[in-house]
Amino acid sequence: MAIQIMSAAFTGIKGVIVTVEIDITRGLPALNIVGLADISVKESRERVRSAILNSGFDFPVNRITINLAPADLKKEGSLFDLPIAIGILLATKQINVNDINDYLFIGELSLSGKLKKVRGALPVVMEGIENKIEKFIVPTYNARECSLVKSAKIFPLDDLKQVVDFLNYKDLMPYERGKDIEILINEELDYADVMGQESSKRAIEVAAAGGHNLIMYGPPGSGKSMMAKRIPSILPYLSQEESLEVTKIYSVSGKLGNNEGIVLQRPFRSPHHTISRIALVGGGNKIIPGEISLAHTGVLFLDEILEFKKNVLEVLRQPLEERKITISRVNGTIEYPSNFMFVSALNPCPCGYYGSYVRQCSCSEYERRRYLSKLSGPLLDRIDIFTAVNFLPYNKIISKKNSEKSSIIKKRVMEARNIQEKRFSAEEIHCNAEMNGKLIKKYCHIDKKASKILELMYSKFALSTRAYSRIIKVSRTIADLDGSENILDKHIIEAVQYRKFIDEQIV
Ligand SMILES: [Zn+2]
Structure with a gap:
């Protein structure tokens, strides 16, 4: 009877559940992988064989067929090594587990049976949770990223032998991430x-x-x-x-x-x-x-x-x-x-x-x-x-005068961003730069004096329409930094400065 092991792949940054089916029948010794596997997956045959033998288990001298489903998803990468190896050990009764499908397995195996880091572990775990799988067996190196998914029970392990021991004895608590990873913010550049x-x-x-x-x-x-x-x-x-x-x-x-x-x-x-x-x-x-x-x-x-x-x-x-x-x-x-x-x-x-x-x-x-x-x-x-x-x-x-710290500038930036978040709460955008012509009309009120100046600049520098709307968007931001609801003349004057180079050099 074929054995099924849960695993997953990813496409873009989204995980996709993959079932690894293992069937061992009598016949000439062979290991075939089917189900749109690319070369990197097919190479797993050699790794799995060596990993199983070098971890002290037997490798069956039979005909082994591995099917990766769904078949229409192209599978790449080495993260199926572990589920394949576990499937073979189960099919040959070298381990005996009845809740195997409560677990999702990913991991690349070295020839000696060590579990190596894989790409895409985080989206895989997120997708598992979506599909009501709660327990994940992953390489230790991937533990921290996987633990970001709060409801997931992550069991990070170092090699195939450890995975087998764990499945037999269930003697580990799920990984708990330390507080240390919360403070990786690097404040050096200022x-x-x-x-x-x-x-x-x-x-x-x-x-x-x-x-x-x-x-x-x-x-x-x-x-x-x-x-x-x-x-x-x-x-x-x-x-x-x-x-x-x-x-x-x-x-x-x-x-x-x-x-x-x-x-x-x-x-x-x-x-x-x-x-x-x-x-x-x-x-x-x-x-x-x-x-x-x-x-x-x-x-x-x-x-x-x-x-x-x-x-x-x-x-x-x-x-x-x-x-x-x-x-x-x-x-x-x-x-x-x-x-x-x-x-x-x-x-x-x-x-x-x-x-x-x-x-x-x-x-x-x-x-x-x-x-x-x-x-x-x-x-x-x-x-x-x-x-x-x-x-x-x-x-x-x-000059010995100290420059302004980033944290102070950041405070002003965040205040201006908050104003924009409120302004665009009914729109699909978040900041001034994303406004289109329609939104510019709706949200950029220019007072009389400012509009006179804009008119003057327009004729003096022969601004293009595009340059014109850019100046208004930037003025909107300057006014936000200023805490001003209307765009005033000083905001326009500053915004025009930011186009000087391009309007003089390239137009
Ligand atoms: Zn030069």
Whole structure:
């Protein structure tokens, strides 16, 4: 009679229950795996055989058929090693358990029988709970992430022998996660370490407050990436729901460290400009999330954005618009969340010193425009704020005055975010940057004086309609930071400053 063991796989960041059926019949010794298993699953034959023998059990000299159901789901990865091995031991009566289907098993086996960490354990456990399975046998390395699901009883074990002993004697209590994992917040990076640069810090604060995308430009070495790295320190804390979602992404990417349970900090991802399209958006043979999903709820920072290949930058279009990415596969599509704050940095010209007082720029007007023209197009359309970062004047460097701490800036950002949450409680958006034309009309009341100024700017700088709505959105955020219900002239004037670079250089 065939034996059934519960296990699971995942697609995107969602778990899917998989039943592993094991049937042993008489015949020439063989082990076949059926049910849309890819090469990585088929390799499990060799691992399971060695693991069983090296753990002191017998491997049957019969014909073994393993069926993974549902058959229409493509299975990849090594997390079926453990359920297969347990199934074989049950079918050959080397263990005797009557409540085997109360448990869900995942784990990769080494040749010696050790349980190795697997990708996607968190979504698998969440799916198990959905399907009324409460007990999970997982590799010890995956214990912490699995324990995030409060109602799950997690039994983390080190090797096949331990799993068998546990099934025989049930002599373990479920894993309890320690308090230590709650305090993984790394507060090291702080704006207090950034001297001067007040106007850029202000621009960053506005961007963080309204969820606006941002470009910083300035000569090499002026501290652009130093400032970008600190953005997560002023963004609101992750909600529990967000934390869990980010952790799922890191779980299926295999990027949770052994000691990490949950991602409690907004991620900051800064891929190098040589990154491939697939590494940026996700996909590939193993289908894993790309940098844009690893940056979900946090910051995606592209330093020297003009060095990135144009076709790589173009794939950012969908995620920037829809806040998720859809990857097509032979059998269906996979979706990963990718809602991030997009921040990038660039030199204002090929030599880097245009507009700087430190050194004379040696580029011609033509060279400069050609250089910046790489930026044009759809990507540029999604940037609300541009800010110049300059070298510090000497008196700032020697000044002993302390810079403002991130925690103080964060407080203001969170107040502005709260105003927006209330404002959009009846809408499907959360922050000002997400407003469309209709919502701008509905929620952005501009007073008379401010509207005069806007009119003046409009004609003076020949602003495009798109630039116009961006200025209003950013003014809305500045007014929120100011605690002002109406958008006043000073808010408009500040918002226009954040477009100076782009309207003068590129339009
Ligand atoms: Zn130059």
